[in-house]
Amino acid sequence: MKSKALTPDQKIERIKKALHYAGDYHTWEDVVDGLEDRRFQIFDNSDGCIITEIIQLPGGRYLNAWIAGGRLPGIMKNVPEMEKIARKNDCKQMLAFGRIGWDRVLPKYGWKKIGVVYAKDVSNA
Numbered sequence: 001m002k003s004k005a006l007t008p009d010q011k012i013e014r015i016k017k018a019l020h021y022a023g024d025y026h027t028w029e030d031v032v033d034g035l036e037d038r039r040f041q042i043f044d045n046s047d048g049c050i051i052t053e054i055i056q057l058p059g060g061r062y063l064n065a066w067i068a069g070g071r072l073p074g075i076m077k078n079v080p081e082m083e084k085i086a087r088k089n090d091c092k093q094m095l096a097f098g099r100i101g102w103d104r105v106l107p108k109y110g111w112k113k114i115g116v117v118y119a120k121d122v123s124n125a
Helices: 008-021 028-036 072-076 079-088 100-104
Strands: 040-045 048-057 060-070 091-096
Touching: 008 028, 008 048, 008 060, 028 040, 028 048, 040 079, 048 072, 048 079, 060 072, 060 079, 079 091
Parallel strands: 060 091
Antiparallel strands: 040 048, 048 060
8 A cells, every 4th residue: 555645745754853863953944945945855756855955075076965865765766867867967976974873874874984073062061
């Protein structure tokens, strides 16, 4: 039995939840602003979406997949289109920053872990 497509509001709620899990560095309004001014790209289907940005560093450019929401198979169905956009924009790689749980998922889709991100709160310093 095929699952019912997610509504836009359901996807937004899942993105908001992912933003919170990612440390609340961005709000939904930040995402909307970035999409409107084309700093961010959205890859979307009936079951999930990924928000990306193209980053230029001295060593080259990369497509950063920095937030995702929806159902896992739907989210991952967006990757081939992301690859096309990455190539079109002369990106060397696609990167994804995510929670530890992605360690179990991404290798099945050809991604490899290249590091770990740590954070230290200094707001009370």
